[in-house]
Amino acid sequence: MKSKIMEPVILIVEDDDVIRKTLSEVFLKKGFRVLSADKGKDAIEFVKAHKVDIMLLDLKLPDMNGLAVLKNMHE
Structure with missing residues (x-):
């Protein structure tokens, strides 16, 4: 039987x-x-809904900066 290996998820x-x-x-x-x-x-919503293995995060986003995104994810 072949085991199913999940691909890593990147956001x-x-x-x-x-x-x-x-x-x-x-x-x-x-x-x-x-x-x-x-x-x-x-x-932030993606991380709440999905298991993310790696995230590439721009620091300058239109609605908030990347550091604020990280802080929000850790709360």
Whole structure:
């Protein structure tokens, strides 16, 4: 019987569409499951709803800065 290995999940939080899409494509090709968000509040909701193994987080987002996102996730 073959065991099912889950792909690591990466969350890319970046408001620049080109950068976010490029990073998503790179990590998809490497075998990651990719979630992406362009706002800090969306990233916080993704982390509440999904198990995320790695997060790439832009520090300058339109609705809040990346450090505020991290603080909110740890509360």
